[in-house]
Amino acid sequence: MVNHAVTILVVLSIILIGLLILRPSLTAVTGGKILAFIALFILPICALALGSAVHLQHATSTNFCLSCHPMEAYGKSLRIDDPSYIPASHFQNNRIPRGEACYTCHTTYAMFGGLKAKLGGLRHVYIYYFGTVPAKLALYEPYNNRECLHCHAGMRVFEESSPHKEMMGQLGSNEMSCLTCHNKTHDVQNADKLKFWKGP
């Protein structure tokens, strides 16, 4: 929908700019000068701003992340047919939006978290096209409980169950990582030995 709106804006801009190229004498009169200002300044700025918004939205999609070859195995791991695998069980049970699976869990839910994720993404794109992708991928910093608690904090089933109830303070301060117990994550190394869900 937004794509179409931006496309209409782009087409309208091209038509108006084309008109100015074909009829340059238009800009000699006041009305033409206003038209030129709209076509050569206002509309391109709007198209650029809206285009950036569309691209930033695209960048949050699972397909966007998985379009890079090194991420394919991680995408496949979302379909491991075993509920003890945290990313797979979240993905398959709609605990996270499937269309934004990577972004939902790998964005820091802090001030400028989205910006940090985008800058990290640009770095990844640079390495993918112009550098060497490391054989083993790793997070820049240990996975922060904040990313889990962004959704789980406040959930009755989470906060009132044992052992979460007893260690809420430790979980909140990252003294104890969620991954200490929930340690089955993407496990791309052993993916060949696992069964996969064939759902949507």
Next chain:
Amino acid sequence: MVENSPRLQQRLKIAAYLLIAGLVLEAITLYWSSPLSFILFAGGAGTLMVLGIIVYLIAIAAA
């Protein structure tokens, strides 16, 4: 009708061509969701359009 100077016309034309090139590139990248399309948008379309706007502003400032 007062005609614009040839220099202004030429600058406006350059700005127009740069903007059209940027807008066409942007339209292409909008329907292609991949990191490369983002690079093309930011590095290609964005640069062309910013240059076009700058050339337009220079043209009207110098007129």
